[in-house]
Structures are given as structure tokens and as C-alpha cells.
Amino acid sequence: MVGGGRGAFIGGVHRIAAALDGQIELVCGAFSADPGKSKASGADLFLPPDRCYGTFAEMIAAEKALPADKRMDFVAIVTPNHMHFPPAKMALENGFHVLSDKPATFNLAEARELGDLVRETGLLYGLTHNYTGYPMVKEARDLVRSGRLGRIRKVVVEYPQGWLSTLLEGSGQKQAAWRTDPARSGAAGCVGDIGTHAENLAEYITGLQILELAADLTTFVEGRLLDDDANILLRFEGGAKGILHCSQICVGEENNLAIRVYGEIGGLEWHQKEPNSLLVKWPDQPTQIYRTASPYLGANATAASRTPPAHPEGYLEAFANIYRNFAASLLAREEGRPPSDTENDFPKIHDGIRGMAFIEAVVASGKANAAWTKIPIS
Amino acid sequence: MVGGGRGAFIGGVHRIAAALDGQIELVCGAFSADPGKSKASGADLFLPPDRCYGTFAEMIAAEKALPADKRMDFVAIVTPNHMHFPPAKMALENGFHVLSDKPATFNLAEARELGDLVRETGLLYGLTHNYTGYPMVKEARDLVRSGRLGRIRKVVVEYPQGWLSTLLEGSGQKQAAWRTDPARSGAAGCVGDIGTHAENLAEYITGLQILELAADLTTFVEGRLLDDDANILLRFEGGAKGILHCSQICVGEENNLAIRVYGEIGGLEWHQKEPNSLLVKWPDQPTQIYRTASPYLGANATAASRTPPAHPEGYLEAFANIYRNFAASLLAREEGRPPSDTENDFPKIHDGIRGMAFIEAVVASGKANAAWTKIPIS
Amino acid sequence: MVGGGRGAFIGGVHRIAAALDGQIELVCGAFSADPGKSKASGADLFLPPDRCYGTFAEMIAAEKALPADKRMDFVAIVTPNHMHFPPAKMALENGFHVLSDKPATFNLAEARELGDLVRETGLLYGLTHNYTGYPMVKEARDLVRSGRLGRIRKVVVEYPQGWLSTLLEGSGQKQAAWRTDPARSGAAGCVGDIGTHAENLAEYITGLQILELAADLTTFVEGRLLDDDANILLRFEGGAKGILHCSQICVGEENNLAIRVYGEIGGLEWHQKEPNSLLVKWPDQPTQIYRTASPYLGANATAASRTPPAHPEGYLEAFANIYRNFAASLLAREEGRPPSDTENDFPKIHDGIRGMAFIEAVVASGKANAAWTKIPIS
């Protein structure tokens, strides 16, 4: 693991997610840029001191030097955005698979370079767009793929938050500080942090790529260096239209990621706030409430639940599903067989490239007064 | 009453709304362009044949000729859009107050002409943007006006419907037929029909006018002559930003008019589907559920309820509140006193002009590939 | 109209409900036991002074003396409970139909006497158990009647309120005062006021009569003279079991009447708080959300809506549906034909007798430490 030392948020989430199914064990880490803090963080996690490294470079070199059956199987990257690319690149170059927090890199050029590297090395690369790990999101995708909703016409996806409605970064709060800092977060603020989740969710469920967008970006909080609000018009492959709005100044909102998709025949609606329900809508029939782990769900949603129906699942389980499928794909590879459709269901470098292209297009459009801006199809 | 003969929808709603409080009595009508049908419709309503007219012109002339204490007090107009302006104009010119269905007119020029006429005659003009009649919408406005939410930053307003997701007008369905016909509906389809309600709701609650917008208009259903979907970026006075989306192809949706408003201090959320709840949001305190008729509500919301707390109110009561305040203002006028703030709380010709300007700006922007288009402030 | 003078609550509701469809006109009234107040109340309602009577006896006599085409068609009774029986009895004895607020009478003996009188006179008698007027309640009944849920096994019905969680009657509040006064309310407090609504709703939807019950009655608020809370076990015809709880000390609750019914095949759930949704449940299929005025509803629910789908209906419309069906039955009678199933769908004296029997059984059981107590089947 790279990053995730004491005081971090997402590192702990990754560790729980990785451990949840008892198939993945944390064996080493470079938990902090401060070697002493890295060792201390590793000790908290019951790791031997000699596998708590001062830097990711040190870690990759040392682990590579270990016998194959002792060394780490893959690298999990849980650092702030600007530190995603360097360890991912080095890991791949040294033969290690990679599971990275999102966004994949600091900019699109890096993401493409990583894409080339993944293709060349043939190694696995996973990206924790964790919301796609929810069973009902998988069911939504499968409903669209089945054609039961008809050709998709409209997508409304949104991710309002309220936690940055004041200049929290001015107080020294660690999460706020790096997420609003262009040097660590990248060209975009709320668009990079949460807008990409919304973009990824829309493309994951619909199977359609965004072709172009018009983005009205705003920084509402005085003194902030990056956008904290975005209203975006979307046009998809195949003629579908959409709205994406995300914000960190929607005071009182939690992580209200939500999506509605309407096809020619039917529609669907999902809210992260109540993640175990999926509303499925029809023109002349009652709306149906699909529920996690129910017997009528498809294979991917079913595989994504650990408990029988009626046991609410949450964020950590969804996150763990990324790890689980990544690990299952790794295992398939070790067994010399292709992964199943379900095992292969986790975000990859393609999602990372899409995400970075989305961010750059949004920022460009925002600077051009919301002019239509194309996203390269990939 | 002009319009609202047999087979109409909104005419019946107006009649119930007008009668609900026992203060307004239907005394005459030109219910249909077909004089026989007009008489028959009047007979259904227990009106004497001599006050069931063949045309609105005939009605206005005949009523004017009656002694002052016998003639109608005001004209209610419930025709399709293209027939709103002519009777309104004639009524005002002949000394009758007007209460009209929305949109006020067929185009902006007519609306402005009507505005001039209202100013010149000093008569009352009301417009049934009925959603502003809900008690919790009034409370939302008062919360913003009180400053308790702080300066407004963001507005998300939406009105998805699904009833026109197929070419229903091709089947001869009366409502669908005129609403999708440019000759009767105007320059816009779903934007004129329901988008204006969303626009009016946003301006009513926030007290802010939309300065400019960028609209992506679509006609999804083949063979349809007007837009059936719109995604619109909004910029308001004072720097607030917003999203407005409306659609008639969101299959499975009813009249899901909804609004969220976020200020610097607090936010609010209201859904027509559950009109008696208003969510009020704070950064570090629990979200509150305000409920219709509760003791903690302000004067306008309180006046808008006919029952004690806990009796769900609906669309008809909200509609009736427009009539009630209009009638109360009329009475105040007869009593020679200015109406109270509460009595004066109904949509007026200013709202009508705003609505028509909004429609024209949306259509212009839509034709210009969603270019930013200004709305004249009024 | 008997009762419903200035300051009353339910009288105004009855008047709106009666007027809503433009088929019923208020022509006279004895609005108050105080003749001056009765006249003043009538003047508020634009009634001529000579038809505003000082007592119901005076009203019945005077109206009877009018020519048939001038006199009132039926008497609406909207007084406190102890004054339901005397005017109902006199009206029936003098040839007038009756529409009464609930409970039908002050005690079971009176209700039976009224039942005999209705049978003997052949006149119409309606009772405003208004919650059965909601379209989705009618749909629930029809779902059960259709057999689609299978044989009914379990019913959970509840009516928690919070408005009497303190000794409000001590403050002189008019509604609280008579509802907690044994001389005006009857043998039971919250059980008579709202428990009967719950009982009626359960019997209406399931079509099953309660055979016996065990009731734990409590008066929580010190100084109160009647029960303000009841927890009741139910046993129905055919072996179904149930729970009924009602309360006026559930602080923070509005009129949260709700019911769940489970059959061998399917279940349903309805809440007055969101009266336009009916949840229909199946063992291995998604729960369905039935909505008011939707095309898939049955004839009775359809007839109970005044607007197309997607216009929320509320308490007043539900109340008006009782009046509407009562009036339609009256009209059918005048036309010399039997009412249709839909026209005939309003609560009758049978419901009144059931309600009074329920109240007496609950009170008896409560006094006997919740011993099982039978309700006579009728």
C-alpha cells in the first residue's frame, strides 16, 4: 500500500475493503512520505518493520527483490491525486499489478501513458470508482444492457455535497486542504473529486460515452483556488442527452450521488443515500422497488452481495466489491483462465482515461464560458 | 369562464379551485368555440342558458350590458395557450378583472401588451402558476426572504414527466394534441407547458430573476413538432447559478416538479410528489422536516391551509389558493383598502411576462446550440 | 347542516367536501346551539336568515313544511359525538336522508336504534369515515376482494397522533375540550375519536369483521378523563390476526393512520401521510408502488380521482368522495335505479354499528385488564 498513514481517510477504507472477504492480506506499505510515520503506521497495522518502507520506490525495489512467493502481489495506491501516477507507473514497470484510488492520475497525459503501460505489460490495473461496487448499480447496468429499458434518451446524474460550503481548508482540515489545492488535487476541485464519480457512474450504467459537454464552473467560497460547483450539459453517443451537476457547497447535503436514466421503454433511479433500493419505472405499470440480494436480480448484482436479502449493505461493502473482483481476476489469471464477466467487473485504466478526459474537458469548457467541448472517445 | 367545456381537463380544476372556499360562484361562460357545446357544458354546471355564450366576445359584451350587481366580477380563462391573450385583452379593455391559465400569452410581445393594459386599466390580473399555491412553497419563499438561508448560491429545479414518451398526439388524445401543436401551444413544447412552472417556482422562492441561460432542447419522439426535453444552465441575479431540466419523455415519472435551493447558511428541498413536506438543511445540524399547517410556519403558509396540521393537502387546494388570494385582493379593492401581503400573494402579469421571456430565451438558445441567451429583467 | 358554526373544525371540512364537485348546495343549517351564533354562521355562508335555524328540531320541522322542491334533500350532521343521534333520528323520522360525522352515535344502543330506523324508513344514511374515500384505500380493498393477495392472515393498523400529549383540554382549546369530555365524546377518548377510523379502515379493506379483541387502555396525561392510548390485539373472521394501536400522546406524530395487510400470496401497505401511494408486496418480485389515478387501477379507485395521474390528492378530496358517492346514490334513487357498485361505496349505518360495538368492546376489555372481548357480528 502506498499512502494511507495515520490521519488519512481513504487508506483505512481501502484496508477494510481489501480485508472484508478474507482473500487479501496487507503485507507491506509505504504509508507516508515521512519514513518514521510510515513505520509507525505500519506498526499500528501489525506489519513487521522491515516491510514498512520510507518511499514507494524503496518498497517496489525491495519487494521485487523478494522471492516470488513472499513478495506483494499488487500495489494499492491511496495517496492524494498528484501521487497516483508515479507509484502506479513504477509498479507496472516492475511487474506489479496496481489498484489505485481515483482519479487515475493528475492529468490526461499521464492517464494515457498509464494506459499504454497497462497494455504493454499486460498487468492488471484497477481503479476504485467505488460506487460501481453497489449491487443495485450493477443491476441498473444490467437492466440497460438487457435492452429492457430501450434505447437510452436521458441521464440525470448528480453529486451534491455540502462540506465545503465554507473555507474549511483555511482551518487546516487535512481532507479539505489537499482536495482544494491545485498542486495536489489537479486542474479541478469538486469536478475532480466527485464529478468524476458521477461521470463514471453514468457511463458505467448506460454503457454510453459522453461525446461533448458544456460546463458552468463556479468557485463560490471566497479564497478557494478551485471550483466548488459545476452545472454541466451532456451529450452522449447515440443521441442521449444529460445533466451532470456536482457541488461541495450544497449546504446540508451528504454524499448524495444519484442517477436517473430514461430509455424509450423504461427508466431507473438510484440514490447512494439509500443504496439498497433501485426504482424501475414503466409507462403504464407501477414503479418497482428492486432491493439488494433479492432473488430476481441478475448475476452481477447477486455476486456483489455477501448476505441474504434484507441486510442493508453500505459503502464499505461496495468498496470491497472492487477489491473482490480485482482479486478474483488476479486469481483467474494465476489459474490461467479468463475472468468471468462478473470477476472482470471492476473499473480499469479505460475508466481512468475517461475520467481525466472528462476533467480536462470540463475545465476547458468552464474557462470558455461553458462552450461545448468534446471528449475524445476511447 | 372562457374554455373548459366538456372533455377539457384544466377547466374542471379551475371550477373546483374557485368553488372550494365558497367565496366564488360561476355565473356564466363561453365554454367552447362550438356554441352548442358551450350551452351543453353550461347546462352540466347548472347555469341558465342565457348566460352560456357562444364566444368570449359575446360573453364580455353581454355581461357588460348587465347591471353592475348582476354581471360577472372577473373572467377566468382556461383555454389552450393561443387563446389566452385575446379574451384577456378584451376583458381588461371592458373593465373586467382576469384570472388566466398559464402561460399568460402565446408570445412575449402579447404578454408585454397585456402588462401595459393591466397597468393602464388598474384591473387585477392573476395567473395560475398553481404550484406556488402550496403552503410549503410559500414557506420556502419566506425562509429565503427571512435571510435564514443566507445569500442564495445554487438552485436545482426540475419537472420531469413521462406521459409523452411516445407519440401520444398521434392517437388523437386531446391534451397531447394541443400541447404539441405549435399553432396552439406556442414556440415551445415541454418548456412552455411545464418548464415555465419550474422557472416560476425558482423565481418565486428565491426572489431572484434569471439573467441568462443556456438551453439544450431536444425532440426525442419522432414526428413530434416541438421540444419534449430540455436541459438548461441558469445564471441568476446576485451570482447564483442553477440547473433547470424538464421533460415529457422521462418514462414512468408523474409531475415530479421539485426544487432545491442552497444559500450560504442553509438549504431547502421540496417535491410536488409529497407536497406537504419541506426539507430544511443545515451544515452541522439535523435536516428538519417542515410540515403543512404546523404551528411553527410563517403567516403565508399558515393562511394557505384549510385544515389543522396532519391533513394532507393536494393539488386542488394549492390551485384554490391562487383563486382565494385573487378573490381576497378583489374584495380588498372593493373595500377600498390595499390587500395584505398574504392576500396579494398570487402570480401576476409580471410572472406572465417573465414566463414568456423565459420561453423565448430558451427557444433562441436551443436554436443556437445552447448559446448563452439573456432574459430581459423586468 | 347541523353543527359546524363559527370556530368549528369539521363543519368547514364537510362544506368544502360537499361543494367540491358542484353537485351539492348548502341550503340551510342549525349551526350552533346558540341561535344568534347560528344565524351569524349562516350569514358567513351567504345563507338567507330564514333558513338559519336555532335548533335542529326547528330546522327539520320548518324544512319539512316547505314544498318538496324547495326543502333540503338531506341533513349533514357535524356536531360533537353526543349530538349525532338526536338529529339523525329526527331527520330519518321526518323523511330526510342523513349524512353524519362519525362515530354514528353516543353508544351502541343508539346505533342499533338508528340501524332499525334506516331499515324501516328505507332512507339513505351515510357516515363520514373519510379515510375510506382515498383512491388508494379503495384500490387496496379491491386488491383484497380480487383474491390477488390470497386469504388474509395479518393486519397491522395504527393511528398515532401527538396533539394531546399534554393536558391541552385544560387550556380551553375547543377541539381538545369536547373530545376528552365523557359527556360529549362518549365512553372512549382516543379509541372513539381515531381508533374507530382504524377499525373501519381495517374492516373496509379486508372485508373481514373483528370477532374479538384484547385492549390495553391507558390515560397517560394526568387529569385527563378518557383514554389517550390503546394497544389492541385483534382476531378476525376466517382466522386472521391483527394489531390495532392508536394514541394521542405519540408526541410529534400527525395523523399517521397506516395499515398493512398480509395475505397468503401478497401484501399491501398504505399511509395517510402519503395517501397517493399504495405499496403492493410479493414474495419473489419487487414491491410495486401503485399511484393515484394511474391507468392500471380498478374502477373504484379511478372513480375517486378528479384529476389525471400525478396531481397529489389530499384529505379534502377523500372526504368529498364520501359526499360524492352519497349524492350519486341519492340521485340513483331519484332516478329509480339501484346505485352502481361505485356509487354505493360509502360508509353506512352498518359501519356505524360496527364502530360503536368496537368502542364498547374496547372499553370493556380495557376495564377487564385486556381480557378477550367479543364484538357482535352484524
Next chain:
Amino acid sequence: MVGGGRGAFIGGVHRIAAALDGQIELVCGAFSADPGKSKASGADLFLPPDRCYGTFAEMIAAEKALPADKRMDFVAIVTPNHMHFPPAKMALENGFHVLSDKPATFNLAEARELGDLVRETGLLYGLTHNYTGYPMVKEARDLVRSGRLGRIRKVVVEYPQGWLSTLLEGSGQKQAAWRTDPARSGAAGCVGDIGTHAENLAEYITGLQILELAADLTTFVEGRLLDDDANILLRFEGGAKGILHCSQICVGEENNLAIRVYGEIGGLEWHQKEPNSLLVKWPDQPTQIYRTASPYLGANATAASRTPPAHPEGYLEAFANIYRNFAASLLAREEGRPPSDTENDFPKIHDGIRGMAFIEAVVASGKANAAWTKIPIS
């Protein structure tokens, strides 16, 4: 671990719950009464064969023989109900702490014996009444304890399920088979399986013990040997009254455990289906929606969350909170200090005794036609 071999449900839940925080490691197990299956199950979990035992007796003996720093720290018991007591007893007698699935034992006598043993040995005993692990349930308890709701008057607690609405046990389904078998499940069916959860939740939140109850027990499904439905009147210490109903024939229901508590000043409502919201109700103020991990929560709810606000938590995290506090108490003990209030917050043998007493009282009352039956206070 005792039980939880291949094909079991709750064993896997316990393992995930134990592992979630990285503080507990599974070191050995007697996973099945079939030694071969036990070894195979252990192999699935990467355990060495020599610590996969054929019986719990063998396991306890062998582990006790290991050096103190090698042997297991505590025994987790995840067998069907009839096999809770024997391993718990033996573990305690041999110096091992115990964490057991619920109900604690097969009958009240065993539970009392276990209580004595816990007191005598001074060892830790935890019981996985997992619903008390939800943060919002902890907040509910703390709200009551703080006195902010006033003296408690009424409790409505319910646990409807639908999965046994047919004779599923006849199909050989493993979960259904043992839960409906008196020899393995105990004297009660749904009351023992889920009614005890409801009872525990009510006592946990209110801090009040049930003094007496009147239970109407039913077996609706023909051929079933135990109750599948219960409607129960409750009387608590201090005069509070309540309703508890639980069922496994409420077709279409999941695990809809829910509770409402009303005090003299305020009320609260919680539903397992949306476990991250707690409704807090007041007489003259808007209802508040408390949410998991929010800054305004108390210490116990806060400690029970692993993520910042807005990340939905579920069943597994709640379950893990039992393990976490149990482990923290164990650690405190090793550190020679008393556990903090938060660390000490997990169900103990007292809850187990209460649960068994509740079951026996319900069964006795059920057999006596719902006669009032006392539960011994402890």
C-alpha cells in the same frame, strides 16, 4: 469459532464482522459436527489443518493445551440455538471468553446457569444482538438516557419478515429447517429468531425492562411446528406501555425491524431498512433527521462509525461493532483497566437471560390465550 462451516449463513457474517477492523484474527475452529467438513471449511479460510477441530470439545481442550500466547483468546459460537449453551459453558469453564450468537441458550434455565458461570469466572461474555450495533440505535439510546425525550410512555417495536410465508422448511432449505425445528430452535419460532431482537432493541434503547406481556401466537403455515407470527402487548417498568409484533409470514417484507419510542417531551423512530437515519420528533418543532456520523451525535454513535458522514453503513458494520467493543473490552482487561462506557457497550449475558425469559413468557402467554404473563426482572 464453533459452527459456521460451508453452507452456513451467520458464520460468514461473524467472520467478516470480526475481521473488519483488523484487530481480530480467526485462528482455529470447529466448524461443523462433521470433522471432514470442519477441516474443509477451515481450509477455505486458510487455517492450518491442525487447528480445524472435529468438535468444540476437542478444540477447547487442544487450545487450552497450547502456550498462552498461541492459543485462541475467545470462542465465537455461531451454531443453531440448541448448540449455543454447551460450547459456551465449556469455554467459560476452561478459561476462555465467549462471544455467542443469540439467543444465548436453548432455554431460560441454561441462560441463568451461564449467567452464574460468567459471574463466577469473571470472564467476558458477549451476545450478538447485532442491531444494537447500529450508530443510530446507539444515538437513540443516548437520547433517551439524556432525558431529552422525557419519561418514556410508549414503545412500538416490530420485526416483520416474509420469507417463511410458505412451508420453506419442507423444501430442505437449511436456514428454514433448523429455525422451525423445536429440537434445534427452542420453544419458539419467530419469537425466538427475531422477536428477541425486537425485545432487546426496545430494552436497549429505553433502558426499561418489560414487566409483563400478553402474547397472541399463531402458526399460519400448515405443517409448521412453531409459531410464525406474534402480536404482543407490553408493559414496562415505570408505566410505559408497548406493542411488539413480529412475523415471518408478512409476505414481501424483508428484515423490517423498526422501533418508535415516545416520551413526555419527544419521540424517536428508527428503521433497519434505512439504518443511517433516526427521526427525532417534537411537539411544536419540525421532526429532525439525525444521520450516521454527523458532528452533532453523541460519543457512542460516533465511535460506532468507521467513515465520515455520508457513507452509508450497513448490517455488517453494525455486526462488527459488537465485535469491536467486545475486543476493546478484552484489550482493556489485558491492560488492567476498566473499559470505557463506549467499549463496554455490547450485549452481555444479562441480555441473554432477558431474551430467554422473554421467549418463555411469550410461549406461556400464547398457550394461555394471551393471558398476562410476568417476566422476572433481573
